[in-house]
Amino acid sequence: MLEEIPSGGDVRPVMLDSADLKGNSGSIKLTGNGKEETIYQVVIENGPSYLVINDASSVNIEIDLAKRDNEYKVSGSAATSELKGFIQKYVDRSDVVNKVFAEIDSIKQLGGTDSSLIDATNRKNQSIAALNDFITTSINGSKSAAVSLFALGMSSRSFQKNEFEIMLGKVLEKFPNHQALGQLKKMYDQQQAQQSDLGRRPGSDAWVGKQVPDMTMPDMNGKPVSISSFRGKFVLIDFWASWCGPCRAENPAVVTAYNQFKDRNFTILGVSLDKEKSEWLKAVGDDKLMWTQISDLAYWQSKSVEIFKFDGIPFNLLVDPQGKVIAESLRGEALQAKLKEVLP
Template structure:
């Protein structure tokens, strides 16, 4: 009988030890005494906005949150917009320990510990690359930068950057079954080609795919599939600099090759690339090639001034909605400059090229 009771007790203990927590408890601490009396917000992204889910005041350097989060998700601990102290983490039912300060973190669960290790390693890469940048600019400042030193610094920088990207890729591929991998993919999505993103998402599991940011990537990929190379271009209702309505179809698909330049007046790389695009325009404008600029500007005056000051000779269109522009929704443009080439019949010849690739493509098509 004693053996039966003993076995029963062991079974009960085993069951209780294996049960997952049914709620979360965040024990928080701040490293700056001036944060006492400030409000800490527990927030998450909803649509395009960061929404506060809960809040609590810091008292004697401490704060805590309690609640239930049945499905792990990405959340943020932060103060108001005037205090630039925050951290992202995975909220799940567990005992979590948070620190907010010059080095913020949340630990205590498997997913968060894994994510914090990833972030810490990334910081190492970042420090190494910043150190090389510092050496470079110091040598530029004191005129001691030789071609040999520049090449060695550049090669070292590229080597570290490759390891950095490999680290990101490995983490994502090792976490295709949970939200931590999804969080990292969303944060570093611009490091991947669209086909790579499609492949990663297709291999991932439900917990990964259900993260809001991943859903947004998947939706963007679905949209741009309809305007892939070989498909007919999609029209956009925009406006000319003088405010009158204008459509992409007013210029594209009219018997000429049409280069569509997605840009903005505030975009430094766009300005750097512009002279070469103007050279291409001047070389091919009498050979059946035209250019249409589609701006992601918000301010009409800045847009018009840039067109005039930069002496851009081709027609310009915009809806002045910035990253909410129709261009980003219809064509999935998530970085600029971005070039697209439309065939005379309105089909898309190529997308996402730089000026050098565009020139090669035109030479190929105009043989």
């Protein structure tokens, strides 16, 4: 089937056309009418999907159905070829970053030397800089609005706020009439306005020193769970969602922290902003999140947003055994360092 991928990463793909293909050979034609350059995916039943951009009236892709892997050949679409190349190079560079993070975790857990930790930290910074340079170069050199939009989405995992704003501005100057890019700018501006209205921004420690509010939601089995039931333990309240790319990218670091400190009067309470229970449960399993998970499956209308007044995820609060918030917005190494500092 042919599906359009909406610009909002939390929105389900929209099916445009479908066809039956019997056996592992033959050809089919799928048709869709796009108002502007957009990313689509060709989905094989019980198989992988393949990304395509409509920068031409006709785009041909060649798939080996016998292999059912992610490889495919493209003709007639320069933007699709560019997107394929970007994704592969992004994955390669991102893998380097992830491996260095894993190395740093290993050094800390095994008590490695200071010099080895310093060396690994330097390589981590270099690998992140190389990843960001690659994204910047790719966006600056792209002639495709759809590829630029995709790359902007990936940049949110590693760009600083000012870096993202500068790059978004450049892309909008290059493609001023692209509706999805305009919508991205509108959503971003609304988010910044909400942060201003709340009188806080991520990492401003607005909750630190305050008693954590109580809140009750169903767990994965439908059983009500309250924050107050964790009194007596250090608990990290982790707000996330299956559709949130940065959340999923951060989850390996959270899993590492949980495994390292779970025997020191510490646990985690995951609070999901998902809409679909099946997607929530799948993400919990895929990311190996072994701690308690709760959700009212209400997306941004979740009562957790109203109570805790956050406007972006991932977001978390570290609460002491007496129910007082002692830190917020802890990510990566900062989470590890804080837990080492406060746990008995």
